[in-house]
Amino acid sequence: MEFDRVEVQGLVKVYGATRALIGVDASFAAKRVTVVEGPNGSGKSTLLNILGQLVRPTRGKVRYGDENVDRGSDLRAAIGILAHAAMIYPDLSALENLALYAQLYELTKPAEAIAELVDRFEIGRWGERPARTYSRGQLQRLALGRALMHRPQLLLLDEPSTGLDVRGVERLVTTVESERARGAIVVLITHDPKLAERLADDRIALDRGKVVSP
């Protein structure tokens, strides 16, 4: 499934008595990094989870390109997510984790794809050890490989720089820039103003579930 923009219209999400999003309208374009800003509890992660098909909106629409598809396996195959947590299995090695995700994403040439990721993210001999033993930087490289192995059209980044050292942040910036150049739609949530300044093409500010002026 291919699309070059994602639009949300009148998005509302209610959890019990809490209104996480209140009528959010926004648009995210290909080859651009959109930074979503706002204080804790402003609805940023809820918006990201809705875009990533992890949470259903209470009301409103999410439109992926021109096609009238807003859910399903094909759509999820076009989405990648990178967050502070690596979303991997700590008892499996990096290579085993990548092999698992290659199966889940039904890559046609999994061995070649994994070899390319190993090369791109410099996954060395440590990639054969259980992920539980990795440093934060090694975990990040594995997480990048997991999130990007299927070349997602929509890349969602949820505070991905938390806990990273300078080299880790640089690797993240380089990767996001190359994904943008490839044509991906990148949505970035971050509390790091320097990272936002370096990567943002567009900005959306949220406060108490509503879009406000940045």
Add this chain to the structure above:
Amino acid sequence: MRRFTAGTWAILLKELRVEVRTKEIMVTAGLFGLLVTVLTSLAFFLDDATALRLAPGVLWVGASFAGVLAMGRAWAREREADAIRGLLLSPVPRPAIYLGKAIGTWIFVMVIDAVLLPIVAVLFRVPLDAQLASVGVILVLGMTGYVAMGTLFAAMSVRTRARDLMLSVVLFPLTSPALVAGVVASREVLGGASLDETLEWLRILTAFDLVAVVSGLVLFEPLMSD
């Protein structure tokens, strides 16, 4: 359908690989089940006839307690490093995630029960004969629905704070038809009845298995999407 089968298979293989490496579920849940049966056998030091009547209850208590522990641990793995988010975002149909996890947990529980059954037989002086094999069949039927239902609620517990509490509090009442039918059918068989004579109980167990598996497949996605 191909994506569903491939996804189920990938998740099942992952479950087995992690367990072979860590042995976490088999050791913790298996030892817990063993502890329950051994302590119970020591607490009730009785004559052969009374021991035979106690055996089904002890077997099912040990198996169900070990089962709830196994289900909780199986989903705790998904919570660590937020792996469940990666699975839910993948293109694998979400019911396939449920099925892969449920089959994996079912295999672990069956291995534990295969150890518990002869141990209970020895401790409670149950003859190792065809009647015991029939109890094994009843246990397989009962634990299938129990694990199928438990996997669904254990999955929900990934997203709640009172995880283990919720699993135990919700699971036992919901699976009481399987547990009651299993205990009674086992008691009848060890009392001398044939499997044919317990057909009504076996029908209840089979019906419960079907309801539990279908509920899991249907409800997993909506329960995990909010």
